[in-house]
Amino acid sequence: MSTIAVLGAGKIGESLLSGLINAGHATEKLLFTERYQQRAEELTERYGVRNADVAEAVEQADVLVVSVKPQDIDPLLELISPLVTPEKLVVTLCAGLPTELFERRFAAGTPVVRVMPNTPMLVGEAMSAVSAGTHATEAHLETVEEMLGSVGRVVRIPENQQDAVTALSGSGPAYFFYLVEAMIDAGILLGLPRAVAGELVVQSAVGSAAMLREGEGHPVIMREGVTSPGGTTISGVRELEKHGVRAALIDAIEAAHSRSVELGAKHRADPSEGDED
Numbered sequence: 001m002s003t004i005a006v007l008g009a010g011k012i013g014e015s016l017l018s019g020l021i022n023a024g025h026a027t028e029k030l031l032f033t034e035r036y037q038q039r040a041e042e043l044t045e046r047y048g049v050r051n052a053d054v055a056e057a058v059e060q061a062d063v064l065v066v067s068v069k070p071q072d073i074d075p076l077l078e079l080i081s082p083l084v085t086p087e088k089l090v091v092t093l094c095a096g097l098p099t100e101l102f103e104r105r106f107a108a109g110t111p112v113v114r115v116m117p118n119t120p121m122l123v124g125e126a127m128s129a130v131s132a133g134t135h136a137t138e139a140h141l142e143t144v145e146e147m148l149g150s151v152g153r154v155v156r157i158p159e160n161q162q163d164a165v166t167a168l169s170g171s172g173p174a175y176f177f178y179l180v181e182a183m184i185d186a187g188i189l190l191g192l193p194r195a196v197a198g199e200l201v202v203q204s205a206v207g208s209a210a211m212l213r214e215g216e217g218h219p220v221i222m223r224e225g226v227t228s229p230g231g232t233t234i235s236g237v238r239e240l241e242k243h244g245v246r247a248a249l250i251d252a253i254e255a256a257h258s259r260s261v262e263l264g265a266k267h268r269a270d271p272s273e274g275d276e277d
């Protein structure tokens with residue numbers, strides 16, 4: 001079992017720690033670094049995982065998971081670049097940041113794998129997409145896939161698709177939660193108690209997700225199955241169309257993509273690559 005250090009245990013770093021522990025990863029084989037002592041103490045208390053300073057984490061871990069905000073990457077790289085050797089595997093979860101940024105900063109030959117996961121990792125239902133950097137081998141990819149496979153599903157993609165994946169499945173849970181929030185508000189408007197509205201909406205979401213996962217048809221076919229002629233659903237769907245909800249979702253995901261490109265632009269060897277949007 002590899003020793004994994006999470007560098008920056010914020011929301012996604014904590015999701016990973018929690019998901020790995022739930023999946024049976026030994027807590028002694030997990031480490032994390034954090035900026036603030038209070039946050040570090042909370043996490044150690046919650047998960048029984050050891051907080052380390054950066055030097056200790058880099059020395060002791062086989063796999064270094066970089067999970068700070070893209071805006072915080074430079075100071076972290078300053079600290080770890082002199083310490084990381086090519087025997088380590090670096091896994092970056094940072095939106096927008098290309099593997100070549102890490103490769104430029106680390107010792108020649110250091111393997112880097114870029115990953116875009118999502119927070120359902122917390123409950124073992126993440127969707128993660130992985131891309132190998134220049135020096136990452138099949139064995140490195142398999143190590144990452146094994147780690148992420150224990151907390152959800154994993155696909156391999158070319159790195160030039162990572163910004164799109166970030167917008168779609170990285171940010172995706174936020175859009176589903178937003179929809180659920182809005183539907184619960186509608187229940188409240190119609191006079192249902194909040195708890196009842198919440199249960200109705202969440203179970204409807206879970207049931208719909210299960211049908212989608214079973215893959216028994218295209219989402220359009222499943223929606224048609226709910227939409228009785230002259231019935232209630234078509235009245236609702238007409239409002240969604242009138243308000244341009246489909247276009248709004250497409251625009252939202254396109255905007256998230258642009259932001260991912262923008263976050264990476266200043267770190268690319270050729271910054272003009274970020275100018276496409």
Ligand SMILES: NC(=O)C1=CN([C@@H]2O[C@H](COP(=O)(O)OP(=O)(O)OC[C@H]3O[C@@H](n4cnc5c(N)ncnc54)[C@H](OP(=O)(O)O)[C@@H]3O)[C@@H](O)[C@H]2O)C=CC1
Nearest residue numbers: 008010011012033034035067068069070072076093094095
């Ligand atoms: N949240 C999500 O759903 C997803 C996030 N990601 C990516 O994961 C990364 C983290 O995102 P998220 O978890 O949301 O952000 P958070 O801000 O919650 O987490 C980042 C954590 O890293 C800490 N940190 C910053 N610099 C250092 C440092 N030098 N050493 C140790 N700890 C440090 C931050 O501390 P402080 O609070 O003081 O800033 C914070 O606790 C981002 O790059 C994001 O793109 C990828 C997929 C999904």
Ligand SMILES: O=C(O)[C@@H]1CCC=N1
Nearest residue numbers: 095166167170171172
């Ligand atoms: O909002 C963000 O930037 C991160 C990346 C994908 C999900 N959360």
